[in-house]
Amino acid sequence: MKRILVISKHNACRSQMAEGWLAYYGKGVAEVFSAGFTPTALDLKAANAMMDAVIDITRYKSKGLTEFMEQKFDYIICLDSEMESILPEFIGNPSVVKLDYPNINEQNLTEAQAKEAYNTLRDDLENMAFDFVHEFIKPLY
Numbered sequence: 001m002k003r004i005l006v007i008s009k010h011n012a013c014r015s016q017m018a019e020g021w022l023a024y025y026g027k028g029v030a031e032v033f034s035a036g037f038t039p040t041a042l043d044l045k046a047a048n049a050m051m052d053a054v055i056d057i058t059r060y061k062s063k064g065l066t067e068f069m070e071q072k073f074d075y076i077i078c079l080d081s082e083m084e085s086i087l088p089e090f091i092g093n094p095s096v097v098k099l100d101y102p103n104i105n106e107q108n109l110t111e112a113q114a115k116e117a118y119n120t121l122r123d124d125l126e127n128m129a130f131d132f133v134h135e136f137i138k139p140l141y
Contacts, residue, residue: 002030002074002137005094007083011036011062013043014079014101017122020055021129022077029138035065037083043105049118053126075136095136099128 004022008015015034022032039062050057065088072092078084081100101124104117134140 002026003072004030004032004075004077005068005071005073005090006032006034006077006079007065007087008034008036008079008101009083009103010038010040010105011064012040013046013105013118014103014121014125016042016057016060016062017046017050018077018079018125018129019060020050020057021126022133024055025129025133026137030133033063033068034060035063035068037065037086039064045105045114045118046122049115049122052119053122075132077132097132101125 006015006018006022011034015036019032019034022030026032042057042060042062047058069088070091073090073094076090076094076096078087078096078098079101080103081098084098087096101121104114104121109117
């Protein structure tokens with residue numbers, strides 16, 4: 001069983017959504033966790049966007065990075081280019097994948113723009129998770 005940690009700034013939106021998708025596509029072959037540098041409460045707009053795709057993340061809790069520093073992971077996925085330079089060292093020499101997805105909740109968007117942005121982020125993270133799982137963990141035959 002591969003272990004994956006997804007990291008973002010707040011562990012409120014992007015990393016929670018990615019955790020949901022990676023857990024979905026990696027079911028039975030991956031344990032997936034998420035954390036943030038400065039965790040805040042789950043973004044309910046992110047949870048709603050995921051629910052529209054029938055992935056329930058409403059029970060997910062924001063967690064800090066320190067909670068996972070003594071654990072071994074096969075993969076670390078960083079979703080925030082701002083945070084790349086301050087990623088701590090993890091035990092076991094995991095593969096680190098650095099990606100960049102917009103931090104929607106820090107943008108000044110109208111309600112309609114926000115809904116579209118969350119849905120786009122959800123879909124982009126789904127594509128990332130599908131590709132990641134099938135490239136690194138469970139190849140398609």
